[in-house]
Amino acid sequence: MPSPYRAVFASPGTLGFSAAGFVGRMPLSMMGIGIMTMISELTGRYGLAGTLTATLALSAAVLGPQVSRLVDRYGQRRVLRPATLLALAAVTGLLVCAERGAPDWTLFAFAAAAGCVPSVGAMTRARWAAIYQGRPRELHTAYSVESVVDEVCFIFGPIISIGLSTMWFPAAGPVLACAFLLVGVWWLTAQRATEPVPHPADRHSGGSALRSPGLQVLVVAFVATGAIFGAVDVVTVAFAEELGSKSSASWVLAVYALGSCLAGAVFGLLHLKGEPSRRWVAGVCAMAVSMIPLQLAGSLPFLAAALFLAGLAIAPTMVTTMALVEAHVPRSKLTEGMSWTGTGLAVGIALGSSGAGWFVDAHGAAAAYAVPGLSGAFAVVVAFLGYRRLRRPVPTREVQRERNSGRSEDRTEHVA
Numbered sequence: 001m002p003s004p005y006r007a008v009f010a011s012p013g014t015l016g017f018s019a020a021g022f023v024g025r026m027p028l029s030m031m032g033i034g035i036m037t038m039i040s041e042l043t044g045r046y047g048l049a050g051t052l053t054a055t056l057a058l059s060a061a062v063l064g065p066q067v068s069r070l071v072d073r074y075g076q077r078r079v080l081r082p083a084t085l086l087a088l089a090a091v092t093g094l095l096v097c098a099e100r101g102a103p104d105w106t107l108f109a110f111a112a113a114a115g116c117v118p119s120v121g122a123m124t125r126a127r128w129a130a131i132y133q134g135r136p137r138e139l140h141t142a143y144s145v146e147s148v149v150d151e152v153c154f155i156f157g158p159i160i161s162i163g164l165s166t167m168w169f170p171a172a173g174p175v176l177a178c179a180f181l182l183v184g185v186w187w188l189t190a191q192r193a194t195e196p197v198p199h200p201a202d203r204h205s206g207g208s209a210l211r212s213p214g215l216q217v218l219v220v221a222f223v224a225t226g227a228i229f230g231a232v233d234v235v236t237v238a239f240a241e242e243l244g245s246k247s248s249a250s251w252v253l254a255v256y257a258l259g260s261c262l263a264g265a266v267f268g269l270l271h272l273k274g275e276p277s278r279r280w281v282a283g284v285c286a287m288a289v290s291m292i293p294l295q296l297a298g299s300l301p302f303l304a305a306a307l308f309l310a311g312l313a314i315a316p317t318m319v320t321t322m323a324l325v326e327a328h329v330p331r332s333k334l335t336e337g338m339s340w341t342g343t344g345l346a347v348g349i350a351l352g353s354s355g356a357g358w359f360v361d362a363h364g365a366a367a368a369y370a371v372p373g374l375s376g377a378f379a380v381v382v383a384f385l386g387y388r389r390l391r392r393p394v395p396t397r398e399v400q401r402e403r404n405s406g407r408s409e410d411r412t413e414h415v416a
Contacts, residue, residue, distance in 0.1 A: 004141045004269055011131050013194040020191065021124035022149050024184020027177035028121070029157025029257075032056060032349065033233055034173030035094070035111075037165040040237070042098060050234050050357020054350035055108050057230070059115025061346035065209075067118055068339035071126075072332060075198040077189040080118045084185045088178050090114035095171045120184060121150060122338035125322060129334055130196040136323070137271055143322045144268025147315040151264060154257035162237070162250040199332035209337040214328035217386030218321055219344035221284060224379035225317075226348020228287065231356035231371040232256065232294075232307070233349075239365035240300060248300055255304045259311025267316045276323045277390035283317030284383040288376030294369040324390060348375070 009015050032053045039049035070079045090113035097106040128142040161173030189195075209215060233253060240249035272279065290310035297303040321341060329337030352375060359368040 005145065008128075008132070008138050008142045008145065013191060014128075014131065017124055017127050017188055017191050017194050018145065018149065020184055020188035021120055021146075022153065022184075023180055024118075024120035024188055025150065025153050026157055026180040026184070027117070028150070029154040030161040030173055030177035030180070031091070031117075032230075032353070033158050033237070033253075034161035034165055034177055036234065036353070037162050037173060037237065038095075038098060038170040039107075041165060041170040042101075046234070046238060046357045047361045048104065050353045050355075050360075052107055052111055053230075053234075054354035055111040056114055057226075057346040057350035057353070059112045060117055061115070061343040061350070063115040064117070064119050064346065065336055065339045065343050067116060068122055068336045069333075071118075071123065072199050072335045076123055076195050077192065080123065080185050080189050083116050083118050084181060087114050087117035088182060090116075091174060091178055095174055099171060117181065118185060119339045119342045120181075120188065121146065122335050122342060123188060124149075125338055126196050126335040127194045129326060131194065133331075139326070140271065140319065140323065141268045143319045144264050144315070146322070147264035147318050148261055148268070150318070151257045151261035151311075151315060155254045155261060158233075158253045158257075159250040163247060166247050196335070209329045209333035209340060212328045212337070213389040214386075215325060215337055215340060217382065217389050218324060218328075219340050221379050221382045221386070222321070222341050222344030223348040223351070224375050224382060225284070225287065226345035226350075227352030227355070227375035228291065228348070228372040228379070229345070230349035230352030230354075231368070231375060232352075234353045234356040235360060235365055235368040235371065236303070236307075238360040238368070239297070239303065242365050243300060245300065252300055252304045252307060256307035256311045259308040260314035261311075263312040264315030264319065267319055275391060276320050276327070277387060280317060280320045280324060280390065281383045281387055283313055283320060284379050286313035287317060288380045291369075291373040291376040295373060297366065297369060328390075 009018075035056065036049040036053045039052055040046055043049075067079060067083050090110050094107055094110035094114065096102075097110060125143065125146055128139065128146070132138040132142060157177075161177065164172035164176060165174075236252055237246065237249040240246050240252065287310070290306075290313055293306040293309070294303070297306060322338065325337050325341060326334065352371060356368050356371045359371055
């Protein structure tokens, strides 16, 4: 392991919570695509499959930040365990109804209830931020580690989920995703030494983290980015099925994630100077441009090569996003702020997967790659319009006040 990565894992407990976060994040790449594959296997209706996946993502977008806000106030262990049990109960209901051919409304009801699933990635990133507070180089590498973990999940998650659902039984992928979530959350919350200190209500300045203008830009841009991801997933599965090899969609999507994983690993070794906001805008533009070759896809090998190149822009953009969130969001609301970016992605995935599903049904898979192309163009527009807000972190005084307060508390505890 390169020395920057050895350095960030030198702090006690970091390897443990990072490993638990990896397990707990596997459902991020398995649940949506697994439910979509299950519904398409059982009914053959891509429109229903995409809309159901969109419902799950939208529900997570609404409920996820509220769960994270409770985490900021009461701690990870007290909030994540009951939230996870509620989410798993709802997913179980969804799977049972789908297998028994229940009316569509029951599927949507359970999908909406499953949205209280915790954002495990936000929880692990909050732990890194607490450990390396005020040390931007270490945080850059740590966030790169998290990005690599995300992409490793997206490399293996779709392969496992689609493979199990197509070769074993339709609900196999979502069932295994539930098991990963349960084990990961319990393992993570059992590690109390690295859990960030809660910030009770009397220490909050009031209002949501989303009041930050900079965070608003990031969230809206992530809606467009999520639409890219959701549309690419749905269209790729349909494209592979049209070519007579539906199960091949898993390795094609894995190549997409592999490109991002490699880029994230290299990005973590770099200590770049200059404004993060400029790097972020450049990353968004790169993601948008990388959607152009997909419009020409005529075979799975060509599509895999195009998606690998497209993946190279993802992880560096995500790493830079987390640095910008930390700069624009008060410490007492950091978990919530990171969850809001996940909410943007979830909303985008919902819109992208739903729109792409209906586009596939109406015009075919190859034409549906226009959906991620248009989403990329929208992301570029948002990035340029919001660039000024990202250059000026609005809550600087509040962030500094909380950091100074944290240092004072640390010194008091040390003396005690």
